[in-house]
Amino acid sequence: MNLGTYNVRTLNSEAALSFLFDELRNIKIDIVAVCETRRKKEMSVKWNDGSEVMLGAAKNGVGGVGFIVLPSVTSRIISMEIVSH
Template sequence: MMTICTYNARTFASEASVEDLMMQARKIKYDVIELTETRRHHPLHTAYDSGEELFLGTCDGRGVGGVGVLVNTHLAMNI
């Protein structure tokens, strides 16, 4: 069974907000967390030492929207 979560980020424009997501995610059991309203102007792909991978897309020119996904350690190697 796969555990898929959703999270309305409201913004991931700052590094602090991304780090907060990672701290919160480590407190729950998940395989994939789908992220909405990331509002980033530049894409981001980060592989953490723990094996988790974070993919964030961009928002539109007005700073609206944006999606991403956080993949847990055991699934990241399959991407």
């Protein structure tokens, strides 16, 4: 299992998420912790390919953290909670 971190600077659009997924597949990262997502609302969805996207909300457009987990390891997740201050 490969883990990584990434300062994404923003994940406010579906296009930005798609680009990130392409990059993760190329570098073979199974779980990536992302920061500076700048999302207005929390997001927890299963992506088209089975990946799990769990992103917390930023405060006043600043910050925001989350995880993106590729399908190869999603079945191993028991629980998850985003805490972003």
